[in-house]
Amino acid sequence: MKLVAKRPKALAEKPMHYCPGCTHGITHRLIAEVIDEMDIQEKTIGIAPVGCAVFAYDYFNIDMQQAAHGRAPAVATGIKRVLPENFVFTYQGDGDLASIGTAEIVHAAMRGEKFTVVFINNAIYGMTGGQMAPTTMVGQKTATSPYGREAAHAGYPMRVVEMLATLPGAAYLARVGLFNNREIKKAKKALRRSFEIQEKGLGFSLVEFLSTCPTNWGMAPLDALKWVEEEMVPYYPLGVIRDIEEEGGPKK
Amino acid sequence: MTEKILMKGNEAIAEAGIRVGCRYFFGYPITPQNELPAYMSRRLPEVQGTFLQAESEVAAINMVYGAAGAGGRVMTSSSSPGISLKQEGISYLAGSELPCVIVNITRGGPGLGGIQPAQSDYFQATRGGGHGDYYTPVLAPQSVQEAVDLTMDAFDIADKYRNPVLVLGDGMIGQMMEPVEFKKEITPDQLPEKKWATNGAAGRKPNIINSLRLQPEKLEELNLKLQEKYMAMKKAEVRYETDNIEDAEYILVAFGTTARIVKSAADMAREVGMKVGIIRPITLFPFPEDVIAKASEKARFILTVEMSLGQMVEDVRLSAKGRCPVYFQGRTGGVVPKPGEILDNLKRLAGGGK
Amino acid sequence: MKQEVIIAGFGGQGVMLLGQLLANAGMYEGENVSWMPSYGPEMRGGTANCHVIVSSEPVASPYIVEPDTAIVMSLPSMEKFAPQVKKGGLLLINSTLIEKDPGRSDLDILKVPANKIANELGNTRIANMVALGAFVGRTGTVKMETIIEAMEKTLPKRHQDFIPLNTEALKRGAELA
Structure with a gap:
């Protein structure tokens, strides 16, 4: 019999608490695969956020720190400055990164901190029960936008990678979507690239994962995948927004 | 005996940290402690250390969290309003049992208050300061020399208990100059290894730095462990x-x-x-x-x-x-x-x- | 021996440096010393002052309530600090900039045309050194050589060239005392 799939070494043998149809599990696995492939399990330190992925420290076979809400980029900065030879990544949701932690993410990118950010954009707060996030779509109903997000009242959704792309310290910025196998493969490629950018010490790297939250969206898992593709992608275009190496070095 | 030099409190505290192997400093400008980070920004690169001016006190204390968790001897300083902002991080540091030294060159409050010397942060300092059932040792120097000596000791106390330690001065301590001598000279390689640090799980099980305990019994367990430390501090660390x-x-x-x-x-x-x-x-x-x-x-x-x-x-x-x-x-x-x-x-x- | 001095003037008149040199010199002579500045917005061009204590006993409060001496380099400084000086204490006035009578007959008043002398020496910025020289000449709190030693040990490299000129200013001040 031929082995076609196995659990990556960097992924702990523990049942995850995520809801059915949630894409956190896929992203975790992609991270673990990249760590395995680059053989950096013993050199990587991850930072878990506040949010659904708060237990990420239980799901990886690597050193982990748990950070206060939104502060993961500051914590990562502290770690990387002490251990410049190690790999450091943060795992942050949209409430964590794009709301309470905007100062921290913007300034980490500004400084060109040499760590990788895994940014989960599922357009909602998951753990606290489906409240409106900065990335919630206009018209999207949430626990705190029961009539649908109204732009005149709550503004338009935040495009994080485009915003960070104004900062020369951001060496690699990409947005990927986890709604089919082809896109998942692209997501992994982007993630791998972001770790390589870190390895080369080129600066800050971030990959935004358009993700699902079937539970709080009130959708079946397949409908949720479809919603990402049809509703989110048009507003949050996929692709590599910045690759400093391909662009021939940092722009000042 | 080393020669005495006339130094400003803020600068002397910074130098004291460096003399006991502190190589990481994260801070944000606020009067009357500005000479402390400025001194660090000048001196740390000379000893292969890192000074970083953070985007806020909130970020600074979380950088301290990351650096402490990675095993670095690390320090931050601020003054009253800035220390209020750091409280979230201090609570996390206490809950995650991370050692560091935090200097508060106190000014008058509440609110933006003033910039002259005050001791009105006593409650905040001695009752933990942030949320949760925790304490930090608080060392209160009366002179620049004592600020130096206590800062040096603060790092050892922090490591001994794996707990943040607060040095509580005031504008007078920070701003005045007095003769000081530095009685210790310790480099980072002389410090004991921190086996709990997250510095890459090479040849061992992963280490986790964390204050989350969703199960009440587990959180109570953590708190009881913390209390044991505070009791031990009460036995061993009282100074007057x-x-x-x-x-x-x-x-x-x-x-x-x-x-x-x-x-x-x-x-x-x-x-x-x-x-x-x-x-x-x-x-x-x-x-x-x-x-x-x-x-x-x-x-x-x-x-x-x-x-x-x-x-x-x-x-x-x-x-x-x-x-x-x-x-x-x-x-x-x-x-x-x-x-x-x-x-x-x-x-x-x-x-x-x- | 205990000498409590408040040194005050406009920002930029070098009163902080004056105080630091005095404190350093006291320390080199084995005395207990403290130097306590005013700080904050006052530093930005307004009035500045520092409290210096040189004492054979450990310094209790570094904050001076009733100085033995006030060295005042500007009129607002005199108006603020002349009333605080201890009875029988010394009030050293920069008479180039202060014409007004201090209104204290119970003090030893030493008028030093500090800016005038500094200008004669070619640099108005050394008026503080003239005042320091006069203070040391009058009180003998520290030796003049120790002030010069303090300059050599503590002035940043870029200011070391000023030491001969500063020394000249100190001497001119001392002559007036």
Whole structure:
């Protein structure tokens, strides 16, 4: 019999608490695969956020720190400055990164901190029960936008990678979507690239994962995948927004 | 003996950190502690260390969290409003059992307050400061030399208990210059290894730095463990200084720079025949309860003097347990009490003195 | 011996440096010393002052209530600090900039045309050194050589060239005392 799939070494043998149809599990696995492939399990330190992925420290076979809400980029900065030879990544949701932690993410990118950010954009707060996030779509109903997000009242959704792309310290910025196998493969490629950018010490790297939250969206898992593709992608275009190496070095 | 040099408190505290192997500093500008980060920004690169000016005090304390978790000897400093912002991080540091040193060069409050010396952060400092059931040791120097010595000790206490330690000065300590000598010289490679640090799980199981315990029983367990540390601190870390308390009828209690002003007042009082002694808490947590309890047994009264409207006096009263009256005298908002004011009050309380 | 001095003037008149040199010199002579500045917005062009204590006993409060000496380099400084000086104490006035009478007959008043002398020496910025020289000449709190030693040990490299000129200013000040 031929082995076609196995659990990556960097992924702990523990049942995850995520809801059915949630894409956190896929992203975790992609991270673990990249760590395995680059053989950096013993050199990587991850930072878990506040949010659904708060237990990420239980799901990886690597050193982990748990950070206060939104502060993961500051914590990562502290770690990387002490251990410049190690790999450091943060795992942050949209409430964590794009709301309470905007100062921290913007300034980490500004400084060109040499760590990788895994940014989960599922357009909602998951753990606290489906409240409106900065990335919630206009018209999207949430626990705190029961009539649908109204732009005149709550503004338009935040495009994080485009915003960070104004900062020369951001060496690699990409947005990927986890709604089919082809896109998942692209997501992994982007993630791998972001770790390589870190390895080369080129600066800050971030990959935004358009993700699902079937539970709080009130959708079946397949409908949720479809919603990402049809509703989110048009507003949050996929692709590599910045690759400093391909662009021939940092722009000042 | 090393040669004494005249140094500003803020700069001396920074140098003290470097002399005991602190190589990481994260801070944000705020008066009256600005010379401290500025000094670090100049000196740390000379010893292959890292100074980083963070985007906020919130970010700075979380950088400290990351660096401490990665095993670095790390420090931050600020002043009152900035320390308020750091409280979230300090609570996380305490919950995750991470060692670091935090310096508060206190200014007057509340709100934006002022920039002159104050001691009105006593409650915040000695009651943990942030959310949750925790404490941090608090060291309160009265001179620049003591600020140096206590800063050096603060790092060891932090490592010993895996707990943040607060050095509580005030604008006077930060701004004034006094002769100092640095009695220690320790480099990072001489420090004991931190086996719990997240520095890459090579040849061992992964380490996790975390304060989350969703199960109540697990969180209670963590809290009980923390309490054990605080009890151990109460046994081993209490520091104070007494002056002339053996025959004293009146006891003055003061900490930090106020204790020096009180000393001037006590000398004046002795000259007019009043038997006055001083108890100066050096650690505010753990608080020197025993020496105050003992003094309260024979003192006619205790007078607590603070640059606030009465914070430490509560701990003095708890220690005296009603065995003698405990009075309070304070100035606030950055006004420094004058020795003459204290003497007048002493005389009044003693019924005109002798 | 105990000498409590408040040194005050406009920002930029070098009163902080004056105080630091005095404190350093006291330290080199084995005395207990403290130097306590005013700080904050006052530093930005307004009035500046520092409290210096040189004492054979440990310094209790570094904050001076009744100075033995006030060195005042500007009129607002004199108006603020002249009333605080201890009876019989010394009030050293920069008479180039202060014409007004201090209104204290119970003090030893030493008028030093500090800016005028500094200008004669070719640099108005060394008026502080003239005042320091006069203070040391009058009180003998520290030796003049120790002030020069303090300059050599503490002035940043870029200011070391000024030491001969500063020394000249100190001497001119001392002559007036």
